[in-house]
Amino acid sequence: MVNSVCPDQRDRFFGSGMPDPGFRVLDCQTIIERLFEFMRELIHFAHANSYPAGCYRKLLETLGHQYDIACIERIGHDPRFPVSDNWPHLTDELIQSVERLGRPVYGVGHSLGGALTVLAALKRPELFAGVVILDSPILSGWRSRGLWLAKRLGRIERVTPAHIALGRRDQFDSVEAMHAHFARKPLFARFDPEVLDDYVRFGSEPSGDGVRLTFRPEVEHKVYCTLPHIFPRIARPLTMPAVYLAGAASDVIGPADLRFVERRFGMRVEPVPGSHLFPLELPQGTAAEILRVLAAMSRQPG
Numbered sequence: 001m002v003n004s005v006c007p008d009q010r011d012r013f014f015g016s017g018m019p020d021p022g023f024r025v026l027d028c029q030t031i032i033e034r035l036f037e038f039m040r041e042l043i044h045f046a047h048a049n050s051y052p053a054g055c056y057r058k059l060l061e062t063l064g065h066q067y068d069i070a071c072i073e074r075i076g077h078d079p080r081f082p083v084s085d086n087w088p089h090l091t092d093e094l095i096q097s098v099e100r101l102g103r104p105v106y107g108v109g110h111s112l113g114g115a116l117t118v119l120a121a122l123k124r125p126e127l128f129a130g131v132v133i134l135d136s137p138i139l140s141g142w143r144s145r146g147l148w149l150a151k152r153l154g155r156i157e158r159v160t161p162a163h164i165a166l167g168r169r170d171q172f173d174s175v176e177a178m179h180a181h182f183a184r185k186p187l188f189a190r191f192d193p194e195v196l197d198d199y200v201r202f203g204s205e206p207s208g209d210g211v212r213l214t215f216r217p218e219v220e221h222k223v224y225c226t227l228p229h230i231f232p233r234i235a236r237p238l239t240m241p242a243v244y245l246a247g248a249a250s251d252v253i254g255p256a257d258l259r260f261v262e263r264r265f266g267m268r269v270e271p272v273p274g275s276h277l278f279p280l281e282l283p284q285g286t287a288a289e290i291l292r293v294l295a296a297m298s299r300q301p302g
């Protein structure tokens with residue numbers, strides 16, 4: 001699921017497992033069905049900080065019944081696009097990912113991924129047919145000024161979860177031990193059980209005699225320390241349909257931020273159940289909300 005249509009979707013068209021002989025005889029009905037599948041619209045999904053795209057498998061599979069899906073598996077880990085203040089290189093990473101798809105997309109992003117999607121849509125609006133933002137840190141004027149000041153005073157770790165990233169356990173004897181460790185944490189205990197399984201499956205990699213987090217804590221820490229404070233300066237109405245889905249119990253975004261998003265970016269703000277991590281807590285409900293929003297966007301003229 002990196003910068004391309006997902007492998008299982010490719011296999012529907014070209015088969016899997018056996019070498020392609022170079023030609024294939026298809027009946028007319030199969031040809032028509034596959035042509036219609038190629039005409040499906042495309043979602044580019046961008047994940048939250050520290051949660052690789054595979055963690056959203058349950059959500060993305062639901063969306064994949066109606067749309068083709070593309071994504072970056074781990075934002076911030078490509079050395080060509082280093083993490084830096086206000087995320088300009090991460091924005092370019094997302095733009096490059098969308099450019100490779102060769103057609104406009106619906107940009108859907110959670111937290112980090114949603115903020116990057118907005119930054120990319122401001123910079124390259126022609127790449128996006130619409131955007132759906134999931135509880136992303138697009139901060140109003142006074143909060144952005146506070147963020148800027150915290151950076152200058154060296155106190156950014158105190159106003160973001162950055163300190164948690166460096167303190168998070170990184171090494172485990174096995175995937176089972178990793179699962180047991182995170183299942184005890186209140187934050188992860190709220191996850192859909194399949195999502196927690198996927199976090200362990202897609203969020204771990206071999207390390208010595210055990211496993212470690214595949215989304216590196218030092219990258220997570222740096223992402224938090226460089227949260228954008230520039231949104232008030234660059235804010236202008238987006239030129240494509242845009243909806244912001246806000247977690248009703250989110251502790252990241254407040255009423256002033258939502259008014260800012262609505263007034264300065266022209267996004268329609270809609271509350272949804274759950275915390276800041278609602279896409280991981282309620283993946284199928286979130287997918288249903290996204291599908292509803294995208295269906296409405298597709299009916300808009302122009």
